[in-house]
Amino acid sequence: MSMTVVDQYQQWMNDPAIDEETKTELRRIEGNEKEIEDRFFKELEFGTGGLRGIIGAGTNRMNKYTVGKATQGLTHYLNKQFAHVETPKVAIAYDSRHQSPEFALEAALVLAAGGIKAYVFEALRPTPQLSFAVRELKAQAGIVITASHNPPEYNGYKVYNQHGGQLVVDEAKAVIAEIQQIAAFSSIQKLSREAAEEQGSLHWIGEEMDEKYIEAVTSVSLMTDQDRAALEDLKVVFTALHGTGSTLVPPILKAIGCKQVHSVAEQADPDADFSTVKSPNPEERDAFAIALRDAQEYDADLIIGTDPDADRMGAVVKDQSGAYQILSGNQSGAIMAEYLLSRMKERGTLPENGMLIKTIVTSELGASIAKHYQVETMDTLTGFKYIGEKMTQFEQDGSYFFLFGYEESYGYLAGTYARDKDAIIASMLIAEAAAYYKAQGKSLVDVLNELYAQHGYYKEKLQSITLKGKSGMELIQQIMDDWRQQQPAEIGPLQVAQVEDYAQGLHGLPRENVLKFKCADGSWFCLRPSGTEPKIKIYFSVCRDSEADSAKTMQVLEDYVMKRVTDMTSTST
Secondary structure, rough: OOOHHHHHHHHHHHOOOOOHHHHHHOOOOOOOHHHHHHHOOOOOOOOOOEEEEEOOOOOOOOOOOHHHHHHHHHHHHHHHOOHHHOOOOEEEOOOOOOOOHHHHHHHHHHHHHHHOEEEEEEOOOOOHHHHHHHHHHHHOOOEOOOOOOOOOEEEEEEOOOOOOOOOOOOHHHHHHHHHOOOOOOOOOOOHHHHHHOOOEEEEEEEOOOHHHHHHHHHOOOOOOOHHHHHHHHHHHEEEEOOOOHHHHHHHHEEEEOOOOEOOOOOHHOOOOOOOOOOOOOOOHHHHHHHHHHHHOOOOOOOOEEEEEOOOOEEEEEEOOOOEEEEEOHHHHHHHHHHHHHHHHHHHOOOOOOOEEEEEOOOHHHHHHHHHHHEEEEEEEOOHHHHHHHHHHHHHHHHOOOOEEEEEEEEEEOOOOOOOOHHHHHHHHHHHHHHHHHHHOOOOOOHHEEEEEEEEEEEEEEEEEEOHHHHHHHHHHHHHHHHHHHHEEEEEEOOEEEEEEHHHHHHHOOOOOOOOOEEEEEEEEEEEEEEOOOEEEEEEEEEEEEEHHHHHHHHHEEEEHHHHHHHHHHHHHH
């Protein structure tokens, strides 16, 4: 173990700015080289979702010191970037996780000491509402304390720019540069809560922001007065998975006219331990176990689940046989795209310069649907911040009219009131679609099958391999290097026609450690290290004329790629 790691540990132990409670925690790991290395071998870094890590003492952990240091750097950045603004403003929200309110207040008090007004939600609220609040308050930045759908031991810190989008590459680099200038915790300045409130530097955001947000979201609704009966006939089961969705999903559904909404009681209240689920992630089938029980009892048409900070939405739909089918993010996105574009065309409100935005690892079905409605599609790197960045660009130059943005990882947005994925509007739109098509005698499964019949049978899959710690991070890079250096020319009957290495900065996109292999038949797979978790993700996509053919091609791709990846991981452990 390198001396620098031991030095970091000792520095924390000897630092008078570190409180005794934190030092007591560190004394418990004295002599445990592996644990000390994991906590101190690096500082938490900004990834696709900002700062995120396990809660605890150390540079590679989420704690009040790493939060304070990040906020001190952000304060310096804002005061330089907005020197022309007399008193910059920052909006702050937080979710249901351990220490989320404490971290939010810590950030607010550091900002206040730096002459910046902090506007903090007085209770937990969804991440997309923070994006909206930044724009509504005309703030210079925003902060959300959340670790999205990570396990309970995690928390995180996401920073938003003045447009309401997560920091993009250049902005994040500038903030990181300021953070790196802070050598000691003793240089972090903060006010007391009393002093901040007394001098007007700490404001609390109440329910008035809920009302404005609900108005903004429902303004995107495509339901007419004639559709009200369909909404009233729809039976919905909703689960917040112990997170912030409870605050706004039921009110939104009520606002558009859904009268039969049942919330899963065991998962409605905030719970930092997410005690009824293995993972509070609507991408995973197990997260819907209790909701499925309630749906069968309630004879629901639709189940909606949101992750802890309510930026991701998962849907489960009842088919004609009465069975419940869990939709993937790609499938939900395709259904919402079809619903939005078809209804806008029907109304004559589809703009000539409309644009759908998706990520490079999202299914091409959405692009095919968009093309059918003469709407263009644009691809971005993974991370909704890139979609938000394009939205702001369109707003500024008038080149396109943003209609819908989505990514396969259950993130969606319609409307321009925010710049981040929003499970609240996604819940509204999937409910509207379910009601609209139910009135025509169709389930959303029927709609999906119609889309496959029209555009081809698209099938997607995601495999994730978790590789923790410093050795895991090194192994992930070795896997990426191996695929770069030994690129396959063919995979069974499939010819590899093109390799896109996004580390080279392709298609005008920022450089990112991602490899995408495109086959001659349109199939593709992509290797991408996660920006927020110790994982390497492998995405697969095929399109054939039938489900059977798609499944067969998928098996060929998956078997080849996963064997090569797992061979590397097994030989190194």
